[in-house]
Amino acid sequence: MKRNLFFLLTLLLFTLCIIVSIGNVVSFAGRYIYPLDDAYIHLSIAKNFALHHVWGITKYEFSSTTSSPFFTLLLAGFIKFFGNYEYWPIVLNLIAAFFLIVCVNNIFKTLSNRAYLLCLNLVIWCMPLFTMVLIGMEHVFHTLFLLLSLFYFKKYSEDHLSKNFALLLLFAVLSVGFRYESLFFIFFICAYLFFVEKKFQKSILLGVASLLPVIIYGIISIQNGSYFLPNSLILKGNTSDGGISGFVIRVLGNGYRGLSLLPLVVFLMIFIFKNKRSGLLDFLKSNNLQIVILLGFTLHLLFANFGWLVRYEAYLFVLLVYVLKDFIEEILNSGKQFLKFAFILLLALPVYLRTWTMFEKQTLASKNIFDQQIQMADFLKKYYNQSKVVANDIGAIAYFTDIRLLDTYGLGTIEIAKIRKNDHGEFNIENPKLRNFVYQYSKNNNYDIALVFDNWLHMPDNFQKTGEWTIKDNYICGGPKVSFYSIKPDEKNNLIKNLKEFRVSMPKDVEVKISDN
Known part of the structure; x- marks a missing residue:
């Protein structure tokens, strides 16, 4: 009963935070203004596709400007059938946020009350979910579908039921369509299924299906004279072009901008080390989810971005809390007061950098x-x-x-x-x-x-x-x-x-x- 009450109060507080944040902007602008110009890029392409049948930043020509084809398609569908309304991104993000909260609530329900409260609060306030809703981008959908992909990967690795693999397949395709970074994690899931579980056909099927959004969009882009990948990934991604020194500098910059994730990454590495087994196969099986998330995080660090209203790495924070839920339970139930104090103290870093800073900066x-x-x-x-x-x-x-x-x-x-x-x-x-x-x-x-x-x-x-x-x-x-x-x-x-x-x-x-x- 207490847990249900807290869950409802959390939803109420989250809703109040959204209303206050919107009100702060309306007070000086007369209407809500997204804190990133990129939200209007999605809206522009969606408008042109819905109303003029042109996938482009303007209605006159094709442009591969969006790095989230499924989110832009979703917006285009709502504009087509319900009208060109600039606040569709917030409406849709609120719906996705509700399902994300329900999803993590169900995932954390097996935890003790203290661990449940902490994990739920970390996801909502340190993601931070209110910022991801209000920026009007695709990150809430991406986080939801990638989290479900990993959840059903874990379930399938435990019971090998076809329905769980089918759900893994579905959510993997959706997560990649909303952001290509999902492929970092899908790749290691496929590798695990292929080399550890010996599920060769399912591994290949998952890999091919997950690549379909990228391949289809890439073919359309090439046919229209553009690159296979969206222009934003070409121009902003961290590749080896430009030499090793330039690559290393960009990775170090990512590490600095992603400093708020450091405590959770350290906890994850400790957790994996604590669960070491005598044989490699047993080690991989007992730590499959942890290893997939750690390796996926590493690829993001190397080849993707961090920063800009902490949006690029927001999904990583949620995945880390998810995979560390049992470790958090263990720490909170430990009799070692120093260990609990150190744990809470380290969490002050993401609370400051992600929660407090975004409360302050998103209105600005x-x-x-x-x-x-x-x-x-x-x-x-x-x-x-x-x-x-x-x-x-x-x-x-x-x-x-x-x-x-x-x-x-x-x-x-x-x-x-x-x-x-x-x-x-x-x-x-x-x-x-x-x-x-x-x-x-x-x-x-x-x-x-x-x-x-x-x-x-x-x-x-x-x-x-x-x-x-x-x-x-x-x-x-x-x-x-x-x-x-x-x-x-x-x-x-x-x-x-x-x-x-x-x-x-x-x-x-x-x-x-x-x-x-």
Whole structure:
């Protein structure tokens, strides 16, 4: 009875946290604004696919801009049948969050009350689930389906029932479709089934089925002139291109940004060591889930990302709590008070870095997006709704307008992605090849204006700078300052006039500079 009451109170507190967080943003923006511009990228592609049958950041051409095809498809379905509503990501994430809470509640139900309370709270508040809902991205769905994949892998390894393998297969495909990082874990599950369990056919079937979302999306992308992998993975992923030193530096950066996971990773390694067996086969069987998660975590550390509102590694935190639930039970029930104290003390790191920091920063991030991306979108909607625009932060401006877009970062423009593919998210602002491409492309295709971060790429010399917007207390945007350029010589005076007129309606704490020269 007490446990059920606590579960209901936890749901109530979680709901209250969501309402308060949304209210904080509405208080300054008049509506809810996502704290990441990437949410609007999903919405833009979903809108164009649902309404114009074009899988692209704009309705004019294909672009492989999303790294979560299933989430974008899900949004497109709701837009198609229920209307173009910018808050579908929150609605869907709340539904997924409810099922995730129910799922972990059932998983933790065998624990003692103290362990149950701690594990449930860690998942909800240190993931943190409220942030993953409010950023409007795919991470809640990804976490839910990958957790269920691992849960049914464990059950199948214990009872070898066909229904549990079928559920493993289903959730593995879904988890990969929502984020490709799931393949890190599916790979080791397949290896375990093949080499340890000798389930050769099931191992191959699981591997092939899990790859289908990647293969199908990759074939469609190649047919449309893009890469096999989404542009975001090509441009942001950590590969060996660029040399061993660059690879190591990026891994160390990942480790630093993923510091909040360190206590749980250490606990997992201790737990595996404690469960050592005399024979290798017995060791692998008794620690199969722990080893799969540890090795999957390692691949994420090496080849994926950490950070940006702690979203990339949020699912890893949940998986670590899941696999450590029995270890947590053992520590809390231990008679060694020092051990319990040390354990709780170490948990202060994720509580501070993941829970407290996100309470503080996610509203600030929404304020940044409102002051910068939403203002750019409103400006373009009013004056340049169907114009040709050069930009390098593209979500909101693509979703709220009908512009034609040249993306100098490369997420929405494959030609630029091919130029920048070895940059790994770094910026060579004097890149002569890229500057020349932007110059030739904008000239040949009669582009009108540019709204860009100058610290990402210096614009060609023929672009005429006419103004700047600078936001305060930047936390999440690519830069505090956005520069406006006239590309057509005869557009400069008109752009200046529009900037002056729009300045009146902008947030008062955005610094506006306009050139009259």
